[in-house]
Amino acid sequence: MPNRNLALFDLDNTLLPFDSDHAWGEFCVHLGWTDGPKHRQTNDRFYADYKAGTLDLDAYLRFSLAPLVGRPPEVLANAHRDFMHQVVLPQIRPSALELVRKHQQAGDLCCIVTATNDFVTQPIAEAFGVPHLIAVQTERDALGRYTGGWHGVPSFREGKIIRTTQWLAAQKLDWSHFDQTWFYSDSINDQPLLEHVTHPVVVHPDPRLAELARERGWPALELFP
Template sequence: MTTAAIFDLDRTLIAASTTPIFMRHLSEAGISSSMSNPVLESVVGAATKTLKTVFDTVGESRLLMQPAKLAVRAAVGWSVADVETASQGAAAEIAKQILPFAKLLIEDHRRAGDLLVLASTSPLAFTEPLAHALGFDGVIGTAWKHEDNSYTGEIDGVFVWGPDKAHAVEEWAAEHDVRLDRSSAYSDSYFDAALLDLVGKPVAVNPDARLAALATIKGWPIRHLDKSEGVIKVGGRELQEWSRPLMRPELVAPYADIVFQGDDKIPAEGPALVVFNHRSYFDPTVMGLLIARAGRNIRGLGKKEVFDVPIIGRLLQGLGGVRVERASGSDAPLRAAQRALEGGELVMLAPQGTIPRGPAFFEPELQGRWGAAKLAAETHVPVIPVALWGTEDVWPRNQRLPNMNPLTRPVVTAVVGDPVELKYRSPNADTKRIMSAISALLPPAASEVREPTTEELMRTFPPGYSGDPYAEATRRPGTDT
């Protein structure tokens, strides 16, 4: 026996309802305008427009399903061949609207050898061309009766919704020798709970309120296929989006004078890798403010020690953070970052990996690790350099808390540069190009060669450090094996 991945369509694979798209293509083909019952045509058209907003916002309901169930009556006399042609045009349009992480998920299941199944309440007359366009192995939906190449205005069998949809999936699985207890299913609707209960790996995608509650009770994963896995959405928006109006220097860090330059160089949309030099615990705050100014959500890589803190760690994950356990040597964080980039998101990391200690902190030539270069080579996304300066005056490494004295107000700068030109042949060479691009954005003082004082050196170590600060000259960052 084999396994399958069963996908709902509306609000699951795409963000909204597909019905208006199908209806528009039918209308453009001159089909829907030729209904034999003009009054029914008007009622169905008005219902489609009125209820679309409700469906896109809150999902399915018994009330919303009534127009869908009655829509078949409007199809009396429609040519089967003409509907298929119009549906093929609609399928091409819908295929382009498949959510970015849904595309990646589909490919994951395809590589795993799962059969791909589209299970939707929508008429098979509409969805079969879409399933074919997506390369799916099966399609489950509501069948319309037809005679002599024309639809009769009746449903052939049952209206495939709720428990009847689950039964249809069971029948399909039996016919195709599929083990549902080892299969996956994805849906947004509480009314697909029976379907989700059938499989061994149910996932609530962009769930309506009732499905979200049910998923929490049953322990089903909740995902949003327009975002990286683990990202939390409230009211259809990420936590970062809700907090963005408050992400202003005068509110977040009134004790520092933060100056931003070139923030318009961060792409307004699409994937990009934002890289910065690491000088202080205050760096993530400045980078967060910078990205907020650019109007983007960010996926940042961070040390496991931070993610392991109760509540804070879960919040960081919900914001899209990627946990990095540096000593493990695992490439899982880079794979997660790569997936975020492939999904069209913005990823941020510090190539140095950590704040340099001792004499390395004062070296004019920045050293970095290969992670950013490897990500760039795998994805070919723009690599945007950001140079930070002065953050260590706000929160030096040897202090447990930042200097929040509003009378001192250290000057901090964050300068964004043009995308780095990379060759994608050598991670070492490209890392040097990335670090050079960051260095070129720093103030002249950064390139001065000087001997730091012992006091300055001690500021680069964690609180309580009692070793020899000069013995740390060869410590990371900047080494890869």
């Protein structure tokens, strides 16, 4: 019998107290894989655009995926392992883990739905113990090397609804199978999916989302006091 409830979680600045995509860009500077000052400046500009709700996603993806291109898979795996140990794992908070566990223990179907790419986020989802991840799908060649491209609908804004619907369909499910659906997010970019679920919850929201939540009477949650 399928789960009767569905719990969806944004990742960056929701389950994590920082943005993993931006942090990975900084880590690429640390690794010496990029032109440090220029890359950092561009990374910061794109992040500001994201927070303002004005991000050119295609331009950002071309920028953020470029450091992966041409690097052997084992080099990338080792770099991401260091990223996890040095940056991600020390910042995962018990409160965020507890939120996920609460839904899992209730028997809810749980999934992380993020606009960050799957290279960055797959190990993070595993660290949260969530087996289902919807992320931007990076493209790889026959040798398993990243091309700098992506495929499918990016899980961004309305794309999060499209990708979640596709993911459910692959499991022979749809939204109507669930009595209750939750989505937790911090960002105004996630307004479409927040409006799509029965239980939208804002998590230390950005100013525009905080205002929308007040207007709609959506509950607010602070995981990182």
